[in-house]
Amino acid sequence: MDIGRNLPLLGVIDKKIVGVATLHQRLGGWKRHIGRVSVLVHPKFRGRGLATTLIKEILDIARGAGLERVEATFIAEQEAAMKMFAMFGFNELVRLEDYVKDMTAITHDYVLMGLDLRTDEEYASAAG
Numbered sequence: 378m379d380i381g382r383n384l385p386l387l388g389v390i391d392k393k394i395v396g397v398a399t400l401h402q403r404l405g406g407w408k409r410h411i412g413r414v415s416v417l418v419h420p421k422f423r424g425r426g427l428a429t430t431l432i433k434e435i436l437d438i439a440r441g442a443g444l445e446r447v448e449a450t451f452i453a454e455q456e457a458a459m460k461m462f463a464m465f466g467f468n469e470l471v472r473l474e475d476y477v478k479d480m481t482a483i484t485h486d487y488v489l490m491g492l493d494l495r496t497d498e499e500y501a502s503a504a505g
């Protein structure tokens with residue numbers, strides 16, 4: 378596992394992994410300043426704030442790693458997840474109709490959301 382590229386943060390209960398948030402980074406190229414965040418929580422452990430906690434931590438790590446932006450990708454039906462990312466300040470950047478296909482070959486709209494991490498830092502330095 379190359380944690381420089383994919384850093385998984387695990388939620389563990391009773392020695393079982395119940396959730397994971399991952400910070401994906403490109404180590405070169407024109408998106409090297411942009412991280413990607415993905416998150417998955419076991420259905421039985423949803424609605425307890427686990428994803429919120431993991432994402433908050435992953436965003437702190439992304440800032441600490443010097444990333445300027447983070448993005449997250451969704452299919453349009455993942456409305457609850459998009460709402461949750463919006464609570465962290467993510468905005469919808471792109472929506473492409475019928476752009477991706479699931480395992481059963483059904484097409485879905487693709488949504489790219491993004492967060493500018495530099496804004497927070499500017500506020501922080503303005504606040505002293």
Ligand SMILES: CC(C)(COP(=O)(O)OP(=O)(O)OC[C@H]1O[C@@H](n2cnc3c(N)ncnc32)[C@H](O)[C@@H]1OP(=O)(O)O)[C@@H](O)C(=O)NCCC(=O)NCCS
Pocket residue numbers: 414415416417418419422423424425426427428429430449450451455457458460461
């Ligand atoms: C999206 C997901 C990660 C949320 O995990 P979670 O641990 O249940 O989330 P939290 O408990 O931290 O809830 C975060 C917020 O989203 C809301 N929320 C979470 N799941 C929801 C659902 N299915 N329906 C409505 N609201 C939901 C919560 O109410 C909470 O809002 P609140 O703080 O105002 O109450 C989880 O449902 C999941 O794994 N989904 C499948 C994978 C996915 O969609 N990943 C996102 C793409 S990267």
